[in-house]
Amino acid sequence: IKSYIFKVVSNIAYRLSKKTTTLSKKLQYQLPNEKKNSIIPLGIDTDHFKPLDMFKARSQLNWSASKIYILFPAEKNRLIKRFHIAKQVVDELSNDEEIVLVSLDEPNLYSRLPLIMSACNLMIFVSKHEGSPNVIREGLSCNLPIFSFDIGDVSEHLIDVKHSDIIFNENIKKMRKRIQNFLLKNPNARSNGRKKMVNLSWCNHAKSLIKLYEKNI
Numbered sequence: 001i002k003s004y005i006f007k008v009v010s011n012i013a014y015r016l017s018k019k020t021t022t023l024s025k026k027l028q029y030q031l032p033n034e035k036k037n038s039i040i041p042l043g044i045d046t047d048h049f050k051p052l053d054m055f056k057a058r059s060q061l062n063w064s065a066s067k068i069y070i071l072f073p074a075e076k077n078r079l080i081k082r083f084h085i086a087k088q089v090v091d092e093l094s095n096d097e098e099i100v101l102v103s104l105d106e107p108n109l110y111s112r113l114p115l116i117m118s119a120c121n122l123m124i125f126v127s128k129h130e131g132s133p134n135v136i137r138e139g140l141s142c143n144l145p146i147f148s149f150d151i152g153d154v155s156e157h158l159i160d161v162k163h164s165d166i167i168f169n170e171n172i173k174k175m176r177k178r179i180q181n182f183l184l185k186n187p188n189a190r191s192n193g194r195k196k197m198v199n200l201s202w203c204n205h206a207k208s209l210i211k212l213y214e215k216n217i
Helices: 003-017 025-027 054-061 082-092 110-119 134-141 171-184 196-201 202-216
Strands: 020-021 038-039 068-072 099-103 122-125 146-149 165-167
Touching: 020 082, 025 082, 025 171, 068 082, 068 110, 082 099, 099 196, 110 134, 122 171, 134 146, 134 196, 146 171, 165 171
Parallel strands: 020 038, 068 099, 068 122, 122 146, 146 165
Antiparallel strands: none
16 A cells, blocks of 8 residues: 555656656656656765675675675565575575575674675575665675666666676576576676776765756756
8 A cells, every 4th residue: 555655646746846857767768758857876885885805705704715605685574575586596506515695684784785795606686676776786886796687777787797697587497597607607706897886976976966956957
């Protein structure tokens, strides 16, 4: 009910406004009049979310240097994030190394999140619904490989990003196969995602908002 009310109110607000901003092209195309809105992706703290050496990060977390760590970037009990699907994928992976699925269940993990992202081999993202998830940009800023269903604007962010992949139609078998291939070839490889995230720093995000405001006043 809350979701329905939110959609109705948002639709009314959009139709009454002269200009609106959206977070991604995918969201923009869902609106009835593209000409009256602009795209401004959310900014991230690129000073906080930055790549760290994998094995130094694991040492600080007291993690094993030989295991495979896969990040599920949410709490297990958040149903919309679908931990059960991530677990199904990981449980069915065939690999000689022990694989650990890491979820973010402890409180106040923001300060340690770049450390966790740098220590993991990859992130798995299988939410039921998303708009423009910050955790994707944060992971990319840490050069963390990401394997995701086609959710929200994730596919826009993963264009030309190495060692990452979008799996369409929520195909669990393909998700497992793509991750398995990655782990067999080079499990410690990092992505080149940070290069795409530099332009989304908080400073550049603020400049984009100011520029859009000045253009429309």
